[in-house]
Amino acid sequence: NAGVTQTPKFQVLKTGQSMTLQCAQDMNHNSMYWYRQDPGMGLRLIYYSASEGTTDKGEVPNGYNVSRLNKREFSLRLESAAPSQTSVYFCASSEAQAGVGYEQYFGPGTRLTVT
Amino acid sequence: GENVEQHPSTLSVQEGDSAVIKCTYSDSASNYFPWYKQELGKRPQLIIDIRSNVGEKKDQRIAVTLNKTAKHFSLHITETQPEDSAVYFCAAPSGNTGKLIFGQGTTLQVKP
Numbered sequence: 001n002a003g004v005t006q007t008p009k010f011q012v013l014k015t016g017q018s019m020t021l022q023c024a025q026d027m028n029h030n031s032m033y034w035y036r037q038d039p040g041m042g043l044r045l046i047y048y049s050a051s052e053g054t055t056d057k058g059e060v061p062n063g064y065n066v067s068r069l070n071k072r073e074f075s076l077r078l079e080s081a082a083p084s085q086t087s088v089y090f091c092a093s094s095e096a097q098a099g100v101g102y103e104q105y106f107g108p109g110t111r112l113t114v115t
Numbered sequence: 116g117e118n119v120e121q122h123p124s125t126l127s128v129q130e131g132d133s134a135v136i137k138c139t140y141s142d143s144a145s146n147y148f149p150w151y152k153q154e155l156g157k158r159p160q161l162i163i164d165i166r167s168n169v170g171e172k173k174d175q176r177i178a179v180t181l182n183k184t185a186k187h188f189s190l191h192i193t194e195t196q197p198e199d200s201a202v203y204f205c206a207a208p209s210g211n212t213g214k215l216i217f218g219q220g221t222t223l224q225v226k227p
Contacts, residue, residue: 031213040124042204043159043217050212058214090158096213103149104215106158 002026004107006091012113013081021076021110023091031096032074033058033104034066036087043090049074050096081114088112117142117209121218128195129226136221138205139187148188149215150179151204159204163190195225 004025013019025032034046045058049068063085065077074093078085088111092104118141128134140148149164165172165179165188172179176195181188192199202222206215 033214035217040219042121042219045214045216048212048214050214056212059216094213102147102213103161103164106160108158 004091004093004105006089006107006110008110009108010111012115013078014115015082017081018077018079019081020078021089021091021112022073023075023107024073025091025093025105026072027093027095027105028071029093029095029105030071031094032068033092033094034064034074034076035090035092036060036085037090037109038087046076046089081112083114086112086114117145117207117216119205119207119216119218121205121221123221124219125222125224127224127226130195130197132195134190134192134195134199134223134225136190136203136205136223137187138189138207138218139185140207141186142207142209143183143186145207147208148179148181149206150177150190151206151217153202153204153220155201162203192223195223197225197227199223200225 007022030051033048035043047066049055052071067075091107094102094104096102121138146167151159152162153159178191202220205218209216
């Protein structure tokens with residue numbers, strides 16, 4: 001039982017390049033999330049998927065796109081990377097239900113640097 | 116939408132002292148309040164959570180208290196140890212899809 005896994009662990013991009021961050025969970029959770037973490041800013045939600053086949057914007061969606069490929073996998077794509085997207089990216093999942101909060105389980109993170 | 120404010124941003128205590136971190140939230144409909152601990156270079160992990168039908172919850176040296184009237188909740192760590200040094204985040208739900216809004220984080224340093 002691996003929990004939440006993310007690839008890659010580290011990535012360096014040049015401005016304008018694109019890339020996709022991969023996330024998978026093996027806990028049969030309905031909901032999945034992408035966060036970015038910057039010093040002093042906490043964890044900010046980029047996009048989330050409440051269930052397979054649905055995605056919605058979070059607090060900071062600009063410059064990102066997501067795909068909920070199936071119940072297990074939720075990917076985050078940067079189409080044209082900018083230095084402001086240098087950050088640590090965390091994927092998370094939870095067995096959230098409407099109106100009921102549940103623990104979110106986080107992946108190990110991806111450290112992205114855009115030069 | 117939900118807004119979560121967390122204070123202080125940094126906290127330094129001597130080993131054995133208590134530490135208190137406070138969060139306020141804006142949505143009176145929120146009903147679930149978790150606290151996460153993040154050690155340096157690692158992922159956030161849940162350490163304790165509370166639901167709105169109780170005012171306090173304890174787990175060994177950590178406790179969370181909730182004041183729904185004032186819309187704030189606090190993390191209490193007693194008899195602090197060096198391994199408690201980490202960044203702590205509070206969170207509150209936004210909407211009914213399970214998403215959480217996190218506070219800005221508190222860096223706790225426990226000095227031996």
